[in-house]
Amino acid sequence: MSRSRKLHRLSNPDADERRAQRVLFRHLRDDTNANRGRMARRVRELQLLMAMDPVDFEQLVARLMEAMGLKVELTARSRDGGVDVRGIDTDPFRGGNVIVQVKRHRDTVPPSAVRDLYGTLRHDEAATKAVLVTTSKFGPSSHQFVTGKAVTLINGSELVGLLKHHGFHEVFAAAQEDASAEAAGLDGLPAIEVAAEPARLLLHWTGEQEYDIAALVCRGNVAVSDDHLVFYNNGSTPDGSVRLVTGYEDANACLMVDFDALPADVDRLVVIAAADTENHPDATMAGFAGPALILEAGPDQDAAVMHLADGAETNTAMRLGRFDRDSGGDWEFTPALAGYPGGLRQAVVAYGLEVEDA
Structure with a gap:
């Protein structure tokens, strides 16, 4: 995928995403x-x-x-x-x-x-x-x-x-x-600056295939900017609030997300898995079996586990779900599954990023 991407307008919200079942997976504000x-x-x-x-x-x-x-x-x-x-x-x-x-x-x-x-x-x-x-x-x-x-x-x-x-x-x-x-x-001792501990989004699956995890920081259904697509070629948002981490424990993939550090006007974080078609042109999501998304919100909170549907041979990328910020400032996860035959490129275009080939 080229790093040359331009923002364009997205006119068609995803009806399936609006109807997706809401589940637990909440990140609480630091106001209690x-x-x-x-x-x-x-x-x-x-x-x-x-x-x-x-x-x-x-x-x-x-x-x-x-x-x-x-x-x-x-x-x-x-x-x-x-x-x-x-x-x-x-x-x-x-x-x-x-x-x-x-x-x-x-x-x-x-x-x-x-x-x-x-x-x-x-x-x-x-x-x-x-x-x-x-x-x-x-x-x-x-x-x-x-x-x-x-x-x-x-x-x-x-x-x-x-x-x-x-x-x-x-x-x-x-x-x-x-x-x-x-x-x-x-x-x-003098006061010490304390950074909020980021939540860890861990992705597990079975099988030998390698897949990439990506995250889109959005306002509604539109990504904030090119730099707010976090994936293998861009490991962090400019402010460090969302970061891709390799080699974390036994997870296949890991995202570190400081929900409190996301800009105030950001209300959505979309999580995507994609096959490595750049190095393996014939790869599909068929090997994405038994996937589970685990949220570790911090040492004082129990981890939340969401078991997701297997990938399909017809797709080379798959939206796993999204986190939405409600009016009270809390974040809730929706397992809004969708397949993309056109891979990560098609997925990011659906959220307002234009991709140009090198």
Whole structure:
């Protein structure tokens, strides 16, 4: 698919989509006491990480990488070249050599730090990917810079979620109660910026075929812009609110979505699966069997699972469903299935993007 796309008007709303059955899959706003309590605990959790000795913090990230299946080496601090940890992912498909830099920041990480790490990656003959881990967050310009580059940004909320997911609960024991946090002296630390933890949209299917996942950020039935189509050739929206992540756990595909960070006038997120016809011209959706879409909204909420229909041989792309924002600000998922014989190209044209061949 060409990267040259132009927006044109969409005149025909999808009648089947309007009639699609509404189901659970809700992302709640951060305006309840319970959510405010979770945000306060997250601040204390990040303060605990900030209070760690720098070497201990690097070792914690290294242990997390080992728990995720990587072979890890801590670099010598006198000659690390800005790299704190090196990891080797031995997976034959997604594996490679990873360089990791960790930054215990209280404020938003400046874009210059992201650019510097990318420069280190380009001059490192062994490295195939770079990861920047922080206790705070990244701004839109940093997310925009890493689009299409082998650089992953992990903010503080994502780091806490990964640590908990892989069993490092003891790190945050002192943040469970206010009294424990005060006893640890955390209240004396300066305020720390907390990024909302993005929801994870995980796609699973059976079979040997490879499929791509894509997301369209829309106002109604029209995509916001070319840059708001997130797919294999454009890994993030300009503000980083929707990101494509490779090699996440055992999922076949993963999207990270910060629903609260989506622009206020955006009210729809469309999820699409597509066959890789660029590398396999005869591929169809026939091998897309037993698909399931899983929403992990955060460590304090149970995951929601939606089992979807199998793909058909007549199609090369398939709309799996959409998230809609209601008048109260909540998001609800609709399994609005539709097949596209013309592949991802036909799917994005249906949402107002014009695709020109190279």
